Amino acid sequence: MTSLAFTKGHGTENDFVLLFDERGELELTPDLVRYLCDRRAGIGADGVIRAVRSGALEAGKDFDESMWFMDYWNSDGTLSEMCGNGARVFGAFLERDGGVDARGGIIIGTRAGARTVTALGGGRYSVGMGTWRLGPEDGPSGVPAAFDSTVHAKGLNPARPALSVDVGNPHHVVALASPAELEGLDLTVAPSVAPTPPEGSNVEFAVTLGGEVIDGVAHGRVRMRVHERGSGETRSCGTGACAVALAVKLWAGPGGPDIWDVEVPGGLVTVRVMGDRTTLEGPAVLVANGVVTVP
Numbered sequence: 001m002t003s004l005a006f007t008k009g010h011g012t013e014n015d016f017v018l019l020f021d022e023r024g025e026l027e028l029t030p031d032l033v034r035y036l037c038d039r040r041a042g043i044g045a046d047g048v049i050r051a052v053r054s055g056a057l058e059a060g061k062d063f064d065e066s067m068w069f070m071d072y073w074n075s076d077g078t079l080s081e082m083c084g085n086g087a088r089v090f091g092a093f094l095e096r097d098g099g100v101d102a103r104g105g106i107i108i109g110t111r112a113g114a115r116t117v118t119a120l121g122g123g124r125y126s127v128g129m130g131t132w133r134l135g136p137e138d139g140p141s142g143v144p145a146a147f148d149s150t151v152h153a154k155g156l157n158p159a160r161p162a163l164s165v166d167v168g169n170p171h172h173v174v175a176l177a178s179p180a181e182l183e184g185l186d187l188t189v190a191p192s193v194a195p196t197p198p199e200g201s202n203v204e205f206a207v208t209l210g211g212e213v214i215d216g217v218a219h220g221r222v223r224m225r226v227h228e229r230g231s232g233e234t235r236s237c238g239t240g241a242c243a244v245a246l247a248v249k250l251w252a253g254p255g256g257p258d259i260w261d262v263e264v265p266g267g268l269v270t271v272r273v274m275g276d277r278t279t280l281e282g283p284a285v286l287v288a289n290g291v292v293t294v295p
């Protein structure tokens with residue numbers, strides 16, 4: 001048995017076990033991740049985030065060796081390229097434990113590429129989410145059809161068309177007609193996507209709620225739920241919120257808002273669409289520190 005220091009944190013209730021492992025000395029395995037994320041036998045989380053210098057990890061080889069790398073794992077022990085809520089929480093973690101000042105923005109490495117995390121004050125962070133692509137991986141990029149896939153989900157009859165959106169990791173977004181339809185979904189059962197995405201997919205269900213003008217700027221508002229690849233239904237998904245904002249903006253047609261306030265079960269995040277890039281803004285909270293026994 002060994003002991004492992006951890007921090008528990010969340011971003012709009014998408015929760016993570018954070019591990020500080022600057023020199024990459026920890027043998028992080030799928031079994032250890034599943035144990036840490038187990039809500040009954042472990043600590044409990046949607047995923048594990050390890051803070052490690054890029055030079056200490058094969059996945060960080062494309063970055064400057066001193067750059068912090070967000071080593072993200074889903075609760076089932078699989079890796080993901082990127083986690084939007086996790087990046088905000090990672091920023092808060094690095095500010096506290098990594099000697100970092102994120103007020104001017106810090107660049108972190110992820111499996112989806114470099115991302116910039118900026119502390120906005122008051123426990124809020126913004127993440128530059130990189131470039132996005134609509135449509136299937138092998139399809140035309142940038143000029144997509146409104147829908148390219150079909151999603152089956154429990155509580156959703158009939159199956160609905162979906163749009164695939166890549167924001168560094170894969171998503172499929174389904175438009176629903178009403179909040180009642182969204183609430184009626186049973187996401188304890190994984191939705192299925194056809195054609196089957198080769199790397200799996202996160203699936204978002206979205207209802208557009210209208211919009212408002214805030215400080216003279218048009219904001220759209222949308223509510224979503226998500227079934228995450230590797231974690232099941234979660235209370236929020238930052239990359240998913242970006243995918244939803246991009247999908248509803250496409251569906252709204254030319255002249256639709258570039259800013260989308262996205263309601264998730266765990267709170268509210270804001271997505272800004274700026275050309276071929278998005279930013280994600282929302283809270284990050286470090287909840288607890290502890291030492292866990294590893295069997």
Ligand SMILES: N[C@@H](CCC[C@H](N)C(=O)O)C(=O)O
Nearest residue numbers: 080083084085169237238239
């Ligand atoms: N919750 C995250 C996304 C985590 C990874 C995802 N489950 C995947 O496998 O791609 C977010 O906030 O973006």
